[in-house]
Amino acid sequence: MASITTENKRIHPHKFTMWVAMGSIVMMFAGLTSAYLVRRSLGNWQEFSLPLVFWYSTVAIVASSVTMHLAVKSFKARERVRYRQMITATTLLGLAFAVLQAFGFYQLHLQGVTLIKGSNPAASFLVIITGLHALHVIGGVVALLIIFFRAYQSKVKNYSVIPVEIVSTYWHFVDALWIYLFIFFGLTH
Amino acid sequence: MSTEAVLHANVGTAGAQDVHHAHDAHHGDHHHHESFISKYVFSMDHKMIAKQFLITGMVWAVLGGLMSVLFRLQLGYPDSTFPILEDLLGKWAKGGRISAEAYYALVTTHGTVLVFFVLTAGLSGTFSNFLIPLQVGARDMASPFMNMLSYWFFFTASVIMLSSIFVETGPFSGGWTAYPPLSALGDASPGSKTGMDLWLVSMALFVVSSLLGGLNYIATVLNMRTKGMSMTRLPLTIWAFFFTAVLGVLSFPVLFSGFILLIFDRHFGTSFYLSDIFVASTQQALPNEGGSAILYQHLFWFLGHPEVYIILLPAMGMASEILSTNARKPIFGYMAMVASLFAIAVLAFLVWAHHMFVTGLNPFLGSIFVLLTLLIAIPSAIKVFNWLTTLWRGNIRFTPGMLFAIGFVSLFISGGLTGIFLGNSALDIHLHDTYFVIAHFHIVMGVASMFGMFAGVYHWYPKMYGRYMNNTLAYIHFWVTLVGAYLIFWPMHYQGLAGMPRRYYDYSVWESFKHFTELNRFISTVAMVVFAVQFLFLINFFYSIWKGRKVTTQNPWGATTLEWTTPINPGHGNWPGEIPEVHRWAYDYGKDGVEYIPQTQKIGENESAHH
Numbered sequence: 001m002a003s004i005t006t007e008n009k010r011i012h013p014h015k016f017t018m019w020v021a022m023g024s025i026v027m028m029f030a031g032l033t034s035a036y037l038v039r040r041s042l043g044n045w046q047e048f049s050l051p052l053v054f055w056y057s058t059v060a061i062v063a064s065s066v067t068m069h070l071a072v073k074s075f076k077a078r079e080r081v082r083y084r085q086m087i088t089a090t091t092l093l094g095l096a097f098a099v100l101q102a103f104g105f106y107q108l109h110l111q112g113v114t115l116i117k118g119s120n121p122a123a124s125f126l127v128i129i130t131g132l133h134a135l136h137v138i139g140g141v142v143a144l145l146i147i148f149f150r151a152y153q154s155k156v157k158n159y160s161v162i163p164v165e166i167v168s169t170y171w172h173f174v175d176a177l178w179i180y181l182f183i184f185f186g187l188t189h
Numbered sequence: 190m191s192t193e194a195v196l197h198a199n200v201g202t203a204g205a206q207d208v209h210h211a212h213d214a215h216h217g218d219h220h221h222h223e224s225f226i227s228k229y230v231f232s233m234d235h236k237m238i239a240k241q242f243l244i245t246g247m248v249w250a251v252l253g254g255l256m257s258v259l260f261r262l263q264l265g266y267p268d269s270t271f272p273i274l275e276d277l278l279g280k281w282a283k284g285g286r287i288s289a290e291a292y293y294a295l296v297t298t299h300g301t302v303l304v305f306f307v308l309t310a311g312l313s314g315t316f317s318n319f320l321i322p323l324q325v326g327a328r329d330m331a332s333p334f335m336n337m338l339s340y341w342f343f344f345t346a347s348v349i350m351l352s353s354i355f356v357e358t359g360p361f362s363g364g365w366t367a368y369p370p371l372s373a374l375g376d377a378s379p380g381s382k383t384g385m386d387l388w389l390v391s392m393a394l395f396v397v398s399s400l401l402g403g404l405n406y407i408a409t410v411l412n413m414r415t416k417g418m419s420m421t422r423l424p425l426t427i428w429a430f431f432f433t434a435v436l437g438v439l440s441f442p443v444l445f446s447g448f449i450l451l452i453f454d455r456h457f458g459t460s461f462y463l464s465d466i467f468v469a470s471t472q473q474a475l476p477n478e479g480g481s482a483i484l485y486q487h488l489f490w491f492l493g494h495p496e497v498y499i500i501l502l503p504a505m506g507m508a509s510e511i512l513s514t515n516a517r518k519p520i521f522g523y524m525a526m527v528a529s530l531f532a533i534a535v536l537a538f539l540v541w542a543h544h545m546f547v548t549g550l551n552p553f554l555g556s557i558f559v560l561l562t563l564l565i566a567i568p569s570a571i572k573v574f575n576w577l578t579t580l581w582r583g584n585i586r587f588t589p590g591m592l593f594a595i596g597f598v599s600l601f602i603s604g605g606l607t608g609i610f611l612g613n614s615a616l617d618i619h620l621h622d623t624y625f626v627i628a629h630f631h632i633v634m635g636v637a638s639m640f641g642m643f644a645g646v647y648h649w650y651p652k653m654y655g656r657y658m659n660n661t662l663a664y665i666h667f668w669v670t671l672v673g674a675y676l677i678f679w680p681m682h683y684q685g686l687a688g689m690p691r692r693y694y695d696y697s698v699w700e701s702f703k704h705f706t707e708l709n710r711f712i713s714t715v716a717m718v719v720f721a722v723q724f725l726f727l728i729n730f731f732y733s734i735w736k737g738r739k740v741t742t743q744n745p746w747g748a749t750t751l752e753w754t755t756p757i758n759p760g761h762g763n764w765p766g767e768i769p770e771v772h773r774w775a776y777d778y779g780k781d782g783v784e785y786i787p788q789t790q791k792i793g794e795n796e797s798a799h800h
């Protein structure tokens with residue numbers, strides 16, 4: 001059919017959609033971090049250091065990117081067992097990341113930094129931006145769970161790699177986003 | 190469709206098999222039995238989704254228009270009472286006069302629904318959906334499922350916005366821009382309570398709807414074009430929808446960020462936008478400190494300005510297409526048209542602070558924004574020039590669609606010129622927040638884009654419903670609307686120059702604006718006439734769906750683009766056989782003495798090649 005020949009040369013539409021969606025998410029965080037800078041420049045800004053746990057969560061999410069990468073590789077090599085292991089590891093690391101982030105806020109709270117009610121914008125920005133990021137990670141976890149169970153269900157051996165690749169792209173994206181935010185907060189706190 | 194539905198459901202999360210397989214293998218002619226629900230309600234056919242957007246937009250246009258008639262009644266006849274208003278609005282119009290709260294609620298809701306629900310969802314939602322697959326040569330959108338979701342998010346947003354009108358304390362009443370503190374403090378005004386919560390939820394859902402739609406439009410334009418349809422062979426409609434979607438996808442998330450902070454200020458005691466506030470109604474000083482209301486304005490206008498182009502670009506694209514088709518001439522300066530769309534899209538992100546010249550913005554920064562703002566005049570002027578030269582010595586057919594397209598050009602010129610006044614920060618000190626601004630944006634955005642929408646409906650109606658609309662009604666509709674729109678908004682420039690501020694409930698108590706009493710009455714009267722005439726359009730539209738003259742030829746306008754190569758009533762999948770291949774650009778009108786050459790026709794032996 002006429003259309004197939006040209007279309008196959010192009011990037012898969014669903015993958016492409018993922019890229020555009022990531023652009024959209026970038027704009028959301030760009031909006032928030034610029035609001036942070038604008039607000040910070042107006043003074044009345046509480047100084048406190050970032051919780052130490054954020055370093056551990058950073059390690060967790062970077063590690064999860066590695067396992068995600070290995071998962072895609074084993075998927076392509078049709079190593080189903082290894083694929084499942086890697087997906088499981090990625091999921092667990094993602095959850096661990098979210099838990100560690102929450103723990104970081106608990107630490108701040110113990111230090112006497114009020115986070116939401118009656119807080120200084122310095123703290124509320126941190127909570128909202130990292131919280132929103134964690135929600136994106138959890139969204140990724142849900143996606144991982146879905147492809148994970150599909151891996152068990154599916155009787156067909158040669159199903160498409162596209163969805164796995166899309167989830168993996170997204171996963172590396174939230175990882176990179178966290179690195180950006182971590183550096184951003186590190187530099188501006 | 191059901192297997193494909195499931196596949197698409199998991200886009201971005203989990204497994205879809207290769208989409209081309211899904212699209213090409215089983216489409217072709219569709220003879221599945223579709224149930225009423227899957228055909229008309231949860232449809233995944235882009236053409237049906239387009240009609241859903243259109244009709245929902247029409248409902249909102251009627252409601253939003255009615256609201257403006259009500260508040261114009263107050264402005265035109267501030268001393269009179271209309272008992273029927275009390276019957277209609279109850280406590281909001283005690284004694285037959287609209288209360289101040291009701292007035293502000295009406296103005297706010299009017300602005301919100303016209304900008305977002307009518308001119309964004311109703312315009313780009315309708316025509317991007319309808320025309321992108323048909324004109325690029327695709328069977329449907331990249332993800333029909335996301336497309337369906339986009340509509341249903343919009344629908345839910347609509348229901349919630351509608352319900353906000355009926356809550357005890359009324360809908361939000363702090364203006365369509367929803368600036369804090371009015372939007373952040375429940376105690377600030379009645380509308381700031383539940384009404385504002387519903388407004389926020391509705392708008393958040395609306396943002397999601399726009400994003401889902403926009404992602405799809407972009408992916409479809411870039412990835413699903415038929416063979417031979419290179420980017421430079423795309424009709425200008427598609428370019429316009431494409432840039433519109435890019436603007437939306439990049440700016441709506443920023444608005445969303447602004448809303449998130451607003452929600453936290455409202456409900457969780459943060460101080461992003463609030464500082465040093467004493468609330469009169471509760472006689473309380475708030476503990477919030479250090480927040481900045483201006484911060485919200487930055488976040489809002491970073492979307493807000495691109496948003497005005499999100500509204501305008503689809504109208505520009507459709508006008509270009511309709512002008513060329515009905516002038517029987519190629520569009521003048523195709524590449525310049527694309528380049529100016531691109532320039533407008535880029536500049537749209539760099540000028541937001543021209544809405545904030547008088548917020549205490551650093552004057553040096555202000556002058557940079559003046560420069561960038563005035564730069565927009567260049568691509569705008571290029572477009573106007575090209576439209577006029579397309580018309581020049583054309584063999585013009587004054588179809589209703591064509592008239593509205595010409596009307597669009599006229600309005601864009603009138604309204605664009607006043608933008609140049611406002612873009613100068615020094616002049617803006619005087620003009621800001623006056624009726625001059627009201628006149629500017631209603632002409633250039635409101636009415637012009639409405640004209641683009643009407644042009645689109647009249648022109649593509651035969652493709653949508655396989656029937657024609659009635660021309661006589663359409664001509665009356667056009668002339669009354671055009672003349673009426675100028676009569677309503679032109680005098681507002683003078684009121685604004687005289688310093689008459691916008692957003693006031695009653696001007697008759699001001700000595701300095703007493704001499705406008707007659708003029709205000711005149712404007713209100715014309716507004717009612719124009720509103721009434723819109724019902725001619727609605728009657729025409731719905732009557733013609735069932736009773737209009739039937740379309741008997743595939744290509745009634747003699748147009749070159751692909752949508753006219755589909756059957757008169759195309760099924761899901763658009764083309765019964767293979768998708769046609771494209772061999773030329775979309776504007777071969779009057780070439781080598783031939784009236785028009787469809788894009789699907791091969792370049793002839795002795796033909797001078799164009800693109």
Ligand code: HEM
Nearest residue numbers: 497501543544562566608609611612621622626630633634
């Ligand atoms: C040469 C082009 C244009 C220039 C220089 C320009 C400039 C401006 C300026 C400076 C303002 C702020 C006025 C004030 O609040 O004091 C303004 C308001 C506005 N403009 Fe334009 N404009 C242009 C074209 C457009 C177009 C094409 C649209 C829409 C399609 C548009 C829509 C609006 C809207 C909606 C507002 C008012 C928003 C509000 O305050 O509620 N403008 N314009």
Ligand SMILES: [Cu+2]
Nearest residue numbers: 494541543544
């Ligand atoms: Cu603007």
